[in-house]
Amino acid sequence: MTEITQERWARLREQRRPHETIYELAADDYDTELIGVSDDGRLHLLLAIDLAPPSLPPDLQGIQVRILESEQVWIDISSRSHHEELLTLVANKVLYAIRTEGRDPAISVERTIEDVRAALRPLTPDLSASEQIGLFGELWVLSNVLFPTLGPRVCHLWSGPESERHDFVGQGVHVEVKTTTKSEPKHEISRLDQLRAPSGKRLLFISVILEKSLGGDETLADRVDDIREKLGTDGNALDVFDSRLAQLGWHEGLRQTGALLRFTFRNVHVFEVTGSFPRLPDDYVPPLGVTSIKYSINVGSLPSLDVSEVRQILAMV
Structure with missing residues (x-):
């Protein structure tokens, strides 16, 4: 044969x-x-x-x-x-x-x-729904917002898996991604300093809205494959990308389980965290004994940046 x-x-x-x-x-x-x-x-x-x-x-x-x-x-x-x-x-x-x-x-x-x-049935645990939503949003932004300007080196800037303050960290610009499946762009801020731009740097806030449904267009597996395809033969970037994925709990065995949620991309808006952007004041100091603060923001009424403005800022990364 x-x-x-x-x-x-x-x-x-x-x-x-x-x-x-x-x-x-x-x-x-x-x-x-x-x-x-x-x-x-x-x-x-x-x-x-x-x-x-x-x-x-x-x-x-x-x-x-x-x-x-x-x-x-x-x-x-x-x-x-x-x-x-x-x-x-x-x-x-x-x-x-x-x-x-x-x-x-x-x-x-x-x-x-x-x-x-x-x-190939996996021996490692599945990602929770909230973990899949957050990771899907980060991968969508990596592929569709950051990659067109930064190319494969964006993988080296992906710091979310390292539990840093922001999801992507460059020399001149940081990027924070928040993803929701709600009908409004409401996002939870989980760190006191998450919406603070580091000294001498600019901070972009990217709001991603998804719809979660059985008939959704994509799963995390599709997002992973899309980025790997774009990275092509850049072995160094592929190694970094796969390492970051593993840190967040992704494993190839998830593909053949029923645990992967299906999503349809609905919208994305990019904002610069400055001026009247909703957040705690940079000089805010919590009362003695308060060790963490979580709060929600709604960016639905804010003017977002257009594509040319985003690319101009990202060129400073």
Whole structure:
């Protein structure tokens, strides 16, 4: 039986032209099985079927199972390039079940995914709902607000996992991210100095609003994959990013549990913490014996910065 190997994936990548999707037969004697690399760099195993199954297995460690319909109905098993080894394992197990054991393609895919899921079942605890909400917001901001200006070095500035005062710390600018699933941009401030700009530096406050629902667009796994894809081959930044994730309790086993919440991004606003921004006065001193203070702010009525203003400030990081 012709196996799927990393060398075959590499050869397809080399043969693929920019913005092109390329496929080849998984084996010369089977025209109902294809492997390929799509224009976005994803790796695919396509299996021809007569009818789409009533349900598909949930995503596994970044591996997705979808239905493609054209002149032929296909089961499409795909992953991004950094999950190549796992996709290769799954693809070969599926092809063995179809070719050697004579199993139905759809059933083979479902059973293989479940077998691998069971083998990878995590031994570490799940992230709580509040931890997922907060982490999702930080990752969204890292990818969509900070990365376009700062590039991969933003991973080195991500200080939230170190329990520092602010989530991102640069030489000239600090950034604090707060995320909520409420209908209004109300956020809890958990430290007395959290909305204080360090001496000689500027402080940005980023308010992220999400909707949490079973039909949400993304999970934490999608956010993690998005950033890893953007970091590409910057091994140093990838190592730092993965280390920070681990500090916050992320582990790859979370992908195959039912613990990951689904979110839909609703809105983001960026403010500079200065002037009339709602916060305790910088010179506020709590009464003797008060060791911590938590309070809530609502930024819904404040004017936010536009994209050009944010990028101008971030250029000082």
